[in-house]
Amino acid sequence: MKAYQIHSDGGIDAIERVNLDGPKPKADEVLVRIRACSLNYRDLIVAQGGYSRNDTRPVIPLSDGAGEVVEVGEDVTEFKTGDRVAGCFFRDWVGGDPTEEQFQTALGGGIDGVLREYMTFKPHALVPVPQHLSFEEASTLPCAALTAWQALVVKGDIKAGHDILTLGTGGVSTFAIKFAAMHGARVIATSSSDEKLEQAKQLGATDIVNYRDNPEWHRNVRDLTDGRGVDNVVEVGGIGTLERSLKSAALNGHVSLIGVLSGTEGAVNPLLALFNRVTIHGIYVGSREMFHAMNRAIETSQLKPAIDRVFGFDEAPDAYRHLQSGSHVGKVVIAID
Ligand SMILES: NC(=O)c1ccc[n+]([C@@H]2O[C@H](COP(=O)([O-])OP(=O)(O)OC[C@H]3O[C@@H](n4cnc5c(N)ncnc54)[C@H](OP(=O)(O)O)[C@@H]3O)[C@@H](O)[C@H]2O)c1
Known part of the structure; x- marks a missing residue:
């Protein structure tokens, strides 16, 4: 599958396009085809090595992605093929007060993120997204x-x-x-x-x-x-x-x-x-519980995120540069065909 990785602290120029083996879901996992990702200011800092909580290298960047479930392991009951979902910023902060260990599980920093075609998740790290949002729109929800x-x-x-x-x-x-x-x-x-x-x-x-x-x-x-x-x-x-x-x-x-x-x-x-x-x-992003509550409110009110611009997968470094320029209003998104 196509993906990007950060191998060093060289900023946007050090984000490399790579080909990786596609992941296979275990019995308790969900395989998601990522359809869109969005960028946050934090992603610029991660690429520079300045987001020091526990950045790893190499790491697949970006915390925010939305896509569709394409396969579920035999023990998974919460999701089914075809569901439209987004990953949680903190993979393991489900609810209540977070622990330091849960804060170590931020996608696209401490652990691999979403700038790739396929990704496996445990069900507790996914939420269904509001039905009225496109994948591009839904990809803006997990962090900002x-x-x-x-x-x-x-x-x-x-x-x-x-x-x-x-x-x-x-x-x-x-x-x-x-x-x-x-x-x-x-x-x-x-x-x-x-x-x-x-x-x-x-x-x-x-x-x-x-x-x-x-x-x-x-x-x-x-x-x-x-x-x-x-x-x-x-x-x-x-x-x-x-x-x-x-x-x-x-x-x-x-x-x-x-x-x-x-x-x-x-x-x-x-x-x-x-x-x-x-x-x-x-304030440090939020838990899965908060994400669920927010999505209910977004769906009820039919709120639409403000998207500044959508880039193609091959243009990911340009998307980073656009965010860095500060010329945007709202979110910068990368679509994955
Ligand atoms: N704690 C958390 O959980 C969390 C989560 C998300 C983001 N953040 C942090 O929140 C900040 C914003 O993140 P973001 O992703 O929303 O950034 P962003 O989309 O890149 O927004 C940056 C915008 O902020 C404005 N700005 C820049 N410098 C400013 C200043 N000195 N005073 C006032 N406004 C300024 C500019 O807008 P104008 O040109 O309109 O002024 C700029 O375009 C970053 O520091 C990020 O790391 C924290």
Whole structure:
């Protein structure tokens, strides 16, 4: 079968096209033909060797894939041939609080990922995908969508009428905009670009702020909320944005610590959280249980992910470069014919 592998820490140029033996399912396994994969910012870091939790080499990259079941082992009862499924980001985090061992099972990092034609899974590492989504759309769910879901719904306790702040217009943030709109919340979206902000409005953002033109953007957020601040911040920026995110949060507000787009090293005044009684939650994707709950909501609301562009399998390195350019809004996808 055709696949890609990362053998060294050389970034996108070191991602190699390879031919591997097709896997055969054991009695308790499901064989999935992967039809589409999507990229996350993390995949750029994995290719550079910077995602150090437990990256292995060589590794088949990418955590997010969707496809169809083409064979099931004799002991499998949960899935059947023809089912449309996606793999879970953490193969073994089924539910409850995760263990360190479960965190070692992230696809496309600690263990092999989905950028290939066929892959075997234990049933506990798969979920059925919403029926109204294409494979390309379903492939965007395992990481970016589930992260935004855990941030807003599981930990953020989002309610109709809440004010939500999103940073930038990448994969996690565009899902956050859509989930917030789904819950009847108001979204203040930020971006580096007015053009992207117009797209954010189409996705469900109510108010927009260009953070390049307004470096003190927390003041805009305060103005837009009559001085109150927002109930939830979907914080993907890291050290360069965290202080302003905390200044944007309302009294008793919530900040989901998700990303580090602007880096990790630096100082933040802890009093900003303390005096406002802000709850800060570290978010790391989500469990299979959360994935199931999210898919029910996506199906009920007929939500469609925001896809920026779909690349062919042979164009996988171009897909990585497109993500790296930061010109996208939403998700970058690779289709596998
Ligand atoms: N903890 C988790 O479980 C988890 C899961 C998924 C992702 N993440 C992390 O979350 C972050 C976003 O991931 P992603 O996959 O959504 O990325 P992505 O799709 O590549 O989105 C990147 C976008 O973020 C915006 N951006 C870049 N630098 C920024 C800054 N300094 N301040 C505000 N916005 C900035 C830009 O949008 P504009 O041009 O519109 O500003 C850029 O296009 C990454 O750090 C990633 O590692 C964490």
